[in-house]
Each structure stands twice: as C-alpha cells, then as structure tokens.
C-alpha cells in the first residue's frame with residue numbers, strides 16, 4: 001500500500017539555512033502588500049536600508065538586491081569583471097570554488113589559491129601571490145564556508161588586498177551575525193550577506209555593502225553593466241540618485257527584512273556574534289565528548305554558525321540524519337557538493353536557534369538517534385559537556 005500522507009513538518013529546523021524565523025518576523029511580514037511607490041512603502045524601504053547599514057556597521061552604500069544571495073554574488077562578478085581581468089579566487093570550500101563559474105562567465109582570468117576544504121586561507125599566501133602578480137585587479141573570497149563549517153581570516157586578507165589596491169568581493173552570507181564584519185576597517189569593497197543565515201530572516205534577498213572604490217570600478221567597466229537584473233549600478237542610479245526603483249521590489253520580503261534587522265539590532269550585533277561563538281564552542285565540546293571529530297582541521301577556524309562533524313569510517317550518516325528528522329523531527333544538514341557523505345552539520349545560526357535550549361535539544365536527539373543506530377552512546381554525555389560550557393549565558397543580560 002502506498003502511503004500518501006504528507007511529510008510531517010519538523011519540530012526544529014536546525015539546518016544550515018534557511019533557518020527557522022521568529023514568530024515576530026512572521027507577524028510583521030504579514031502586513032498588507034503596498035504599491036511600491038506608496039509613500040509608506042518607500043519609507044519602509046529607506047528605513048530597512050538604514051537598518052541594514054547599522055547591522056553592517058558601515059557608512060558605505062547598502063544595496064538590497066531582490067533575490068537570494070547568489071544573485072548578489074553573480075551581480076558583483078557581472079558588474080565588476082570584464083574579459084581579461086585577473087581575479088584571485090580564494091578557495092577553501094564549495095562556495096569559493098563555485099565563484100569561479102561567475103569569473104569564467106564574465107571573461108575573467110582566475111588565479112586560484114586553494115587549500116583543503118577543512119583548512120583556511122593564509123593571508124601571507126595572498127600577499128605572496130599579489131606580489132608575484134601585480135596585474136591582479138580583484139580578489140574574491142568566502143568569509144564563512146558554510147558547507148565546510150570553517151571560517152577565513154578575511155579581516156587580514158582584506159587589508160592585504162587593500163595594500164595592493166585590489167578590490168575585494170566577499171561572500172559573508174553566513175558570516176555577518178556570527179562575527180562582527182566591518183567593511184571599512186576590513187578592506188571589504190563588496191560584502192554580501194543573506195538574511196536567512198545568522199540573522200534568522202527570510203530567504204530571498206541579498207544585502208550588499210559597496211565601497212566607493214567598487215562603485216568606481218563598476219562605472220569604469222567597459223561597458224558598464226546597465227539594464228540588467230544583475231546591475232548594481234542600476235540600483236545606485238535609481239534608488240540612491242533618483243529615489244525610485246529599477247523594478248518592483250519584493251514588497252513582502254522587505255517587511256520581513258525590516259523586522260529581522262530590527263530584532264538583530266535589539267540584541268546588538270556584538271552580542272549576537274558572541275552568542276553564536278559561545279553556542280558553537282559548546283556544540284563542538286558536546287560533539288567531541290560523544291567521540292566525534294570536527295571536520296575543521298583546527299578549532300580556531302571552526303565556523304561560529306555551523307558545526308561540521310567528520311563522518312567516522314563506516315558510519316551511516318544518511319541513517320543518522322534520517323532518524324533525527326523522521327523519528328524526532330529535527331532537521332540537520334548533510335555535507336554539500338563534494339563534501340556530501342564526508343561530514344554532517346549541526347547548525348546554530350540565527351537568534352531563534354542560537355540558544356542553550358535549542359542546542360540541548362539538538363544534541364539530545366543526536367544522542368538518541370545514535371543509540372537507535374546501535375552506536376555506543378552514554379546518554380547525556382554530549383548534552384552535559386555542552387551545557388558545562390554555557391555558564392556565561394544569560395537571557396536577562398543585555
């Protein structure tokens with residue numbers, strides 16, 4: 001007999017983004033759809049833009065592009081790179097490698113600096129390559145490699161690039177919120193964030209900060225990219241110069257974003273980053289206490305938004321994830337792309353997820369599912385080790 005029952009929804013979405021959205025965001029997103037030239041909507045859009053600037057802590061222009069963060073990444077490539085431009089692409093994971101497709105598409109010439117996908121980029125290697133290749137114009141990099149659960153030192157890398165006058169394109173889609181990101185001080189010309197990761201918002205928009213040097217490079221490109229969904233310059237002309245939209249924005253998504261950013265600022269960006277880092281540390285401690293190894297080569301480069309756990313030899317990680325999801329309603333993430341099977345990911349991103357209650361539940365169901373698999377487990381060993389690290393947590397502190 002076939003079972004036509006619809007799949008039960010999970011109790012906890014602890015996947016690596018999109019993550020569960022707070023009730024308040026759902027309520028505030030459910031406002032009536034306005035005409036985009038209604039003065040109330042223009043005010044809402046301007047307010048949302050100014051909130052995004054505060055979340056980035058930047059005075060650079062902040063563009064809200066109307067599509068998933070991938071749109072922002074492709075738009076940055078399309079708006080900056082022209083045939084023959086040399087681009088240093090830093091690869092420490094799946095997203096870094098993926099960016100090369102965009103460089104290729106726009107005729108750029110890639111110089112690749114790659115490290116194993118459990119490692120991080122060394123800023124001194126970047127310096128060496130820039131010294132040897134003075135014609136490199138751009139450097140693309142990923143801050144938080146979500147699929148690897150690792151983080152790159154983009155502050156140091158960005159500052160090396162600035163010394164050489166190289167324009168940086170930075171994917172911090174899952175970075176901002178789990179760390180403070182300061183575009184001006186870190187040498188980030190274009191920094192791209194997705195609301196659906198550490199900010200705990202809806203998927204569907206790109207937040208992008210753009211430095212004056214990046215604007216200038218876009219305007220100098222021959223020909224400058226105009227009249228395209230990928231054109232960042234069209235947003236500059238329309239929104240910043242003429243106070244109109246190049247096309248209809250996703251009105252409902254903007255409501256959700258306004259709410260998401262407001263909530264992040266209420267917590268405070270510094271505190272939100274600290275929370276991610278503390279919970280991540282506790283999660284790693286719990287996983288290790290259960291006898292598992294981290295995917296990241298070193299604890300210092302483990303990402304604060306997701307813990308990637310190396311799949312032990314002979315361990316059926318598909319079964320683990322299936323048990324957690326089907327029996328107990330806890331959704332976690334597999335390895336992505338070429339990392340599939342090699343690791344699985346326990347995520348802790350966004351204000352709704354970054355909390356001792358949620359981490360305790362995640363690790364408890366991890367233990368329960370291990371026992372279901374016949375894997376030796378002492379109940380409470382992982383949860384206990386994690387909770388022991390959380391003495392500093394305090395909801396009442398601000």
Ligand SMILES: *Cc1c(COP(=O)(O)O)cnc(C)c1O
Pocket residue numbers: 017068069070071095142144145146147171173174194197
């Ligand atoms: C989520 C994510 C993206 C964007 O991918 P989507 O398919 O738009 O969700 C890009 N880079 C990184 C590092 C990410 O984590």
